[in-house]
Structures are given as C-alpha cells and as structure tokens.
Amino acid sequence: MTARLARLGSALTPLAGVVVLLALWQLLHLSGAVDALLLPAPEAMMRALWNGFVTGPMAFDFLQTVWRTTLAFGIAAVIGIPTGIVLGASPQLYRSVEFVVDFFRSTPASAMFPLFLVLFGVGDEAKIYVASFGALLVILFNVAYGVMNARKTRILAARSMGASPARIMRDVIFWESLPQTFIGLRNGVSLALVIIIVAEMFIGSSDGLGHRLIEAQMLFRMPTMYAAIFAAGALGYGLNWLFALLERRVVHWGGR
Amino acid sequence: MTAALRVAHPRPYAPDAEITIRGLRKTFAGSPVYEGFDLDVPKGAVVSVFGPNGCGKSTLINMVSGLMPHDGGQILFSGKTIAQTRLAYVFQNYREALFPWLRAIENIRYPLRLMGLPKHEQDRRIERLLATMEVRFDLSRYPYELSGGQQQTVSIMRALVVEPEVLFLDEPFSALDYEMTLAMRDRLQRVFMETGVTMMLVSHDLEEAIYMADRILLLTRRPTRIAAYLDFSAPRPRSAETLTDPAFVALKREALEIFQREVRA
Ligand SMILES: Nc1ncnc2c1ncn2[C@@H]1O[C@H](COP(=O)(O)OP(=O)(O)OP(=O)(O)O)[C@@H](O)[C@H]1O
Ligand SMILES: [Mg+2]
Numbered sequence: 001m002t003a004r005l006a007r008l009g010s011a012l013t014p015l016a017g018v019v020v021l022l023a024l025w026q027l028l029h030l031s032g033a034v035d036a037l038l039l040p041a042p043e044a045m046m047r048a049l050w051n052g053f054v055t056g057p058m059a060f061d062f063l064q065t066v067w068r069t070t071l072a073f074g075i076a077a078v079i080g081i082p083t084g085i086v087l088g089a090s091p092q093l094y095r096s097v098e099f100v101v102d103f104f105r106s107t108p109a110s111a112m113f114p115l116f117l118v119l120f121g122v123g124d125e126a127k128i129y130v131a132s133f134g135a136l137l138v139i140l141f142n143v144a145y146g147v148m149n150a151r152k153t154r155i156l157a158a159r160s161m162g163a164s165p166a167r168i169m170r171d172v173i174f175w176e177s178l179p180q181t182f183i184g185l186r187n188g189v190s191l192a193l194v195i196i197i198v199a200e201m202f203i204g205s206s207d208g209l210g211h212r213l214i215e216a217q218m219l220f221r222m223p224t225m226y227a228a229i230f231a232a233g234a235l236g237y238g239l240n241w242l243f244a245l246l247e248r249r250v251v252h253w254g255g256r
Numbered sequence: 257m258t259a260a261l262r263v264a265h266p267r268p269y270a271p272d273a274e275i276t277i278r279g280l281r282k283t284f285a286g287s288p289v290y291e292g293f294d295l296d297v298p299k300g301a302v303v304s305v306f307g308p309n310g311c312g313k314s315t316l317i318n319m320v321s322g323l324m325p326h327d328g329g330q331i332l333f334s335g336k337t338i339a340q341t342r343l344a345y346v347f348q349n350y351r352e353a354l355f356p357w358l359r360a361i362e363n364i365r366y367p368l369r370l371m372g373l374p375k376h377e378q379d380r381r382i383e384r385l386l387a388t389m390e391v392r393f394d395l396s397r398y399p400y401e402l403s404g405g406q407q408q409t410v411s412i413m414r415a416l417v418v419e420p421e422v423l424f425l426d427e428p429f430s431a432l433d434y435e436m437t438l439a440m441r442d443r444l445q446r447v448f449m450e451t452g453v454t455m456m457l458v459s460h461d462l463e464e465a466i467y468m469a470d471r472i473l474l475l476t477r478r479p480t481r482i483a484a485y486l487d488f489s490a491p492r493p494r495s496a497e498t499l500t501d502p503a504f505v506a507l508k509r510e511a512l513e514i515f516q517r518e519v520r521a
Contacts, residue, residue: 153352156323160345161367161418171366175357253356256400 040223048223049230058212062231065196065209068124069239072131072192077185080136084143084184088177089169094144101141109134109195117203127199134195135188142184146177179254182247189239197232209235274299274334274422274454275320281328282315288479289315292329295473295482297422299334302448302455304465306511307475307483308519313458314426316475320456321345321424333422341422344415348427350408354399360410361395367418385417388450389443405436409443416447422454430460441468442493449492462515466508467494474511476518483518486511 022042028034029041052058087094112130120126150173158172200210209232216225247254275297282290289312297303305313318324320331322338323345333341344367347353354363361382368378386395391413393406402410408428415423428444429437441464448455459465465472466488474483488507490498498504 151352153347153349154355157345157347157353160321160323160343161414162370167370172355175355178357253398253400256356 037220037222040226044223045226045230048221049227052212052224052227052231057207058209058227058231061207061209061212061228062235064207065193065200065232065235068128068196068200068208069131069189069193069235072128072196073135073189075128075132076135076139076188076192079132080139080184080188081143081181084140084181085147085169085174085177087140088144088147089173091148094148101137104133105137105141109191110198113199113203122204127196127203127205130199131192131195135192138191139181139184139188142187143177143181146180146184147173149180150176179247179251182243182251186240186243186247189243190236193232193236193239272299273297274301275456276332276335277320277329278332279329280319280326280331282312282319282326290326290329291479293480293482295485297454297456298471300452300454301470302457302468303471303473304469305456305458305473305475306460306462306465306515307480308477308515309460311475311477312480313475316480317345317424317426317456317458321422342418342420344418344420344423346408346412346415346423346425346428348430350404350411350428350431351399354407354411354414356399359396359398360402360406363399363410364395364414364417367414371418381417381419385413388447389413389416403436405432405440408432408440412440412444412447416451416453419451420453422456425455425457427458427460429464437464442495444468445493462508462511463499466504466511467498472507472511474514474518484511484514 025039025042029036029039049058053062087097109130112133113126116126116130116133120129154172154176155168158168163171196208197210197213199205200208201214205211209228213225213228213232216222216228273296275295277293277295277297280290280293280295281288293316305316307313315324319326321343331338354360355366358366364382364385365378368381373381389409391409393402395410399407399410408431412425412428425444429440432440445468447453455468457465457468459468469488472484472486472488474486475481476483486507488504490501490503
C-alpha cells in the first residue's frame with residue numbers, strides 16, 4: 001500500500017512545479033497586484049486555448065507552424081548531415097570552412113531576415129529558408145564534429161579486418177558520429193522553431209502561432225496571447241521530447 | 257631470394273618463418289624507435305613480446321600487422337605480402353574496439369561480411385568457432401551488456417572467425433581481473449592448440465609472456481634492440497603446474513635478469 005502510494009507520489013512529482021506555478025498565477029490574479037487585463041486568470045487562458053483549438057483558428061496556426069518548422073528542419077537535415085560527414089571526414093576541408101561555419105553559426109539568424117526577404121520575398125519561402133539556414137549550420141557543425149572525433153580504435157579495428165575507406169565511413173564513422181548528430185538535430189529543430197515563430201511575427205504572415213501571438217497582443221486579447229504562448233511552449237517541449245525519445249531508440253549504446 | 261637482397265641484408269631468410277623482418281626502421285618525431293631491426297617469427301608459434309614501457313611493443317606489432325606504416329626495411333609473410341596474408345588483431349581496449357551498435361554475434365560476423373561470404377557460409381564459420389570457444393553467454397546481447405571478459409571473448413572471436421594465419425594481440429588481458437585473465441589465457445591456449453595459428457602476443461606480465469609462449473622476445477629501451485629471444489618448449493596444454501615447473505622458474509629468472517640488466521643499462 002505504502003509502496004503504491006510512493007510510486008504514485010514519484011509519478012506525480014514532476015507535476016508539482018506546474019501546480020505551484022498555476023497556484024501562484026491564480027493568487028497573483030486574485031490579489032489584484034497586476035491589472036486583471038494584463039494577467040487574466042489561468043482558467044481564462046485555458047478557455048481561450050480550448051476555444052482557439054476547437055472553434056477558432058489556433059489549430060490551423062499550430063499546424064502551419066509545425067509544417068514550416070518540419071520543412072525547414074527537413075531541408076537542414078538533408079543538406080547538413082551529408083555535408084557534415086564529408087567535412088568531418090577531411091580535416092583539411094573542414095579547416096578551410098571552419099571559420100565561415102563558425103561565423104554564421106554565431107550570427108543571430110534574425111539578422112539574416114532582411115537578406116532572405118530580399119532574396120525570396122515575403123512569402124513562406126523566406127521564413128522557411130532562414131530557419132533552414134540557422135538549423136543547417138548547427139546540424140552540420142555537430143555532424144562534422146562527431147565524425148572528426150570518431151574513436152580511432154574502432155576505425156583501426158575495421159581497417160585491420162580489411163574494410164575499405166568507404167566501408168569504414170558507412171559501417172563505423174557514421175555510427176560513431178550518431179550521438180553528436182542527434183545533439184545537432186535536437187538543437188537544430190529547436191532553433192528552427194524559434195526562427196519560424198519570430199518570422200511569423202514580423203515577416204508578413206496571416207497564420208502560424210507567431211502571427212496569432214502578435215495579433216492577439218495588438219488587439220489586446222490577453223487570454224489568446226497567453227494561450228498562443230502556451231501552445232508554442234508545448235510545441236517546443238513536444239519536439240524536444242520526440243527527439244530525446246528517438247535518440248534513446250537509435251543511439252541505444254550512448255553513454256555506456 | 258636474389259643475391260642482391262642477401263648482400264643488403266646479411267641475416268638469411270629462415271625457411272620456416274611465418275614473419276620475416278629485416279632492417280626495420282621507425283622514427284617518431286625525429287627520435288628512432290627501431291633502426292635496422294631483424295626478427296623471425298616461426299610458423300605456428302606463439303611469440304610473446306616483453307619489454308619496458310614505451311620501448312615500442314605496440315609499435316612493432318602495429319607495423320607488422322599493417323596498422324601503422326614503417327619508415328624502412330621489409331616485413332614479409334612466408335614470402336608473401338601483407339595483402340596476401342590473412343591477419344587478425346585483438347586490441348587491448350575491447351571497449352573501444354567492438355562496435356556497440358552491433359549485437360555481439362553481429363560483431364563476430366562483421367569481418368565475414370567484409371570478406372563477402374554468403375550468409376550460410378558465415379553461419380557455418382560462426383557455428384564452428386562457437387563449438388571450440390565454449391561460449392556460455394548470450395551472443396544476441398549488445399557489447400555494453402556484457403562483462404569485460406565476455407567482451408574480450410567476443411573481440412577474440414571476431415579475430416578468430418576469419419581463420420587467420422597470424423593473430424596479433426596487444427595486451428589483450430590487461431583490463432581484466434585475475435580470474436578472468438587465467439580463464440582467457442587457457443581459452444586462447446586451446447584455440448592455439450586446435451588451430452596452430454601463429455601468434456604475436458604483447459604482454460606486460462613476464463609470467464604470462466612465458467606461460468603462453470614458444471618464443472619470448474625481450475626488448476631493450478629505445479632505440480629498441482632484441483635483448484634476448486628465448487625458447488620455452490614446455491608441453492601443452494600448460495596449466496597451473498607449469499608455473500612451478502623448474503624449467504619455467506629457471507627461464508623466468510633468466511628473463512628477469514636480462515630485463516633488469518637492459519633496463520638499467
Ligand atoms: N604516434 C606517435 N607519435 C609520437 N611518438 C609515438 C607515437 N606512438 C608511439 N610513440 C612513442 O614510441 C614509443 C613506443 O610506443 P609504443 O606504444 O609502441 O610502446 P609500448 O612498448 O607498446 O609501450 P606500453 O608498454 O606503454 O604499451 C613510445 O616512447 C611512444 O612515446
Ligand atoms: Mg603498448
């Protein structure tokens with residue numbers, strides 16, 4: 001009995017923070033310390049979320065943001081992984097582009113908005129490409145890093161068994177770089193989401209969570225704004241969780 | 257052999273040698289490790305390599321096995337080149353030599369896949385090997401799910417499955433506990449008796465070096481020379497009794513004297 005309670009308790013522990021946050025929010029709202037217009041009750045936010053998703057446009061916005069993020073991330077991964085492998089396999093090639101990669105990796109992606117607007121116009125392309133660009137550099141850098149730091153002993157072992165350089169690449173180095181590749185993919189998808197949301201806010205958009213957020217703010221629909229913030233947070237969290245799950249499945253030997 | 261070669265390398269080629277090394281040279285960052293090094297490894301013998309830390313034991317077997325280039329001299333395998341000889345190598349650090357993304361059995365199968373053997377032939381070879389190795393753990397596990405001794409068993413099996421003509425082992429037991437080491441020595445000895453594969457075994461344990469060997473190669477400090485190349489011909493299978501056998505004790509004392517003289521020198 002006590003064991004069962006203990007298990008239930010440990011399953012509920014992570015929710016404690018959520019309960020505390022909601023309680024504080026409710027208290028703050030009730031105390032009147034903050035204008036009720038600026039800080040509606042949590043219940044109002046949840047109603048806005050429900051209504052937004054069931055009858056309003058928020059489900060569509062959510063899906064639009066997911067779609068753009070997926071496209072941007074997909075392009076980045078499809079280009080970034082092979083390029084990263086090629087760069088990582090040749091230290092000389094990598095050194096020759098290292099500075100450029102590092103430079104643009106350190107450049108805030110938002111600073112690239114104007115350029116991409118000029119190149120691709122105000123449509124979806126500019127948003128998606130700018131997010132791809134940011135995610136690409138993160139993925140590429142991590143993949144190349146993983147390839148360069150592949151365990152020498154495993155490569156030697158494969159060579160001693162007569163593996164050709166191409167086989168070593170496919171059978172050893174690719175796998176050796178997977179843990180680092182996943183770090184790149186996870187950071188890449190987070191960054192893509194950030195860029196897409198910001199782009200939806202400021203680059204002429206008529207849908208997407210970013211657009212819904214900024215519109216709610218301008219129309220002073222605070223519950224909707226909080227609901228959109230929550231939806232964006234849930235999306236980011238969900239993507240992270242998905243990649244962590246995928247990583248545990250694929251890189252089952254990681255850290256052991 | 258041509259006369260010209262014999263002039264260049266005064267030591268004649270031994271007819272029963274599996275590996276013939278003549279005039280081997282290797283330099284690291286300007287300081288020589290090997291200069292004009294000659295060695296014969298007899299066919300079907302176990303040669304233990306013993307010497308002070310950093311004298312170049314790993315370097316020697318890495319060069320002979322082709323994992324590391326050498327700067328000069330010749331390494332011949334019964335007159336063949338390295339590419340014409342089936343070699344296998346067991347690394348000291350099995351944790352970093354096995355592929356953790358493959359199950360143990362797939363690790364063992366990997367070199368057979370590289371050889372391009374059909375699946376049924378791969379299975380036949382693995383079955384045959386399993387019969388001699390008496391493996392008592394689940395080979396469908398991943399390496400990180402196995403103990404150190406089990407992992408090193410897998411990496412030795414991966415080396416043996418290609419039925420090599422020469423097997424190189426660089427301190428294969430140094431990461432194992434004493435009990436496991438004893439078991440692995442005997443397992444390796446059984447493999448040797450059944451297959452007669454030529455072995456070069458690096459060991460930092462003099463007792464082990466002698467126990468396993470037909471010939472014990474004692475090396476000096478850098479630049480490395482042969483301090484002695486001793487014979488040990490106790491019958492196999494050797495066992496705990498071998499370790500207290502007068503011939504063994506005497507040889508061990510002799511080797512130790514040579515080693516201490518060379519290290520102090
Ligand atoms: N890649 C390298 N670059 C420079 N020096 C090296 C390199 N590899 C080995 N050496 C040097 O060559 C010498 C021989 O190294 P090696 O690893 O063969 O020694 P060892 O006899 O196997 O030593 P240990 O008993 O520690 O295993 C050492 O002095 C080492 O410092
Ligand atoms: Mg060594």
